[in-house]
Amino acid sequence: MTAPPAPKGRRVIELLIEVPAVTVTFVMMLHITANALLRSFANSPLPNTLEYVQYWYMPIVAFLGFVAAQLRGQHIAADLVFRMLPRSTKPYVTAVGCAASALMAAGFAWYGWGEAVHAWEITMTAGVSDVISWPTYFLVPLAFASLTVQFAWATVQAVRNPEADDADESSGAETTSV
Template sequence: MKFNQGVDKILSVLTAIALIVMMLHVVAHALLRYFFNSPIYGTNEIVAYWYLPMIALLGIPAAQLQKEHITVSLVIERMSHGTAAFFKVFAFALSALVSIGFAWFGFEEALENMEMGSTAGVTDIITWPVYFLVPLVFVVLAILFIVDIVVTLRTGDPEIDLLTGEHAEHDIEETVI
């Protein structure tokens, strides 16, 4: 649980920093453009190729840690804990494999963009370093899926919250017929 809490804190801090820096950058850009007719060079490209990918990509493993991904649990909720745990372990394993595939493909793309020295279109702002965030995020996500597998196998409960160690609560209330 400490590992998950540490990863959650790191992801939250990095995402918050990226969001705050992006907002300050955009506000400074607008103020400089309005008052001094001197906008910050490449603001649109920096926002589109640096800040937004950071915020979006770091949110994926953070959502997994906090059990905030959308799931369709209509069938799983009707199963016994053992059967539900089996299907969850299968889903986590498949998700880990897909994440590793995305990481591998993303790493190849990042290397290709690094070799090309890719930039943000018509500007000379470099963008290739951001491409390395894709494999990093998906490796972290694969590790989180593996941790989910281990926790599910140890507890037999497929709905353990990795941050608190307790059964995860869902927003939808069950209705008894």
């Protein structure tokens, strides 16, 4: 069964997240391939490839991936106990779980903001190289702030529309049971 199409506004947000993630992944692939080929055949690897991958490409891909997965509802769910709960309690268990996740994400955003500002103040670089890395530290508070909003919204939706969980179960929604 196919899911209904996403609303236009949500689709635009998905594109704003996914297009940069795909672009960065593609650029990373080209950079790593060029480095490997130049190292193997010309004995002249691209300088600081590891630093660019570790401090730029991977954080961008990972944090945009977290936000996109939550937006699409595609995180893995292990509902060992949840399935056995009475139908009337499921929305509230979902709401408590989402609220706890929102609080945790807010804490990560708060802590990440302090670390990002500190990295900016000391103009942090990638290891002992001259490659600047402090801008990517701001991805942490941005991603977790976005996740905070998404989890808070999911909390509200769980309480407001308790039938949504029942509809997901009967339609065979995309969750993975362990």
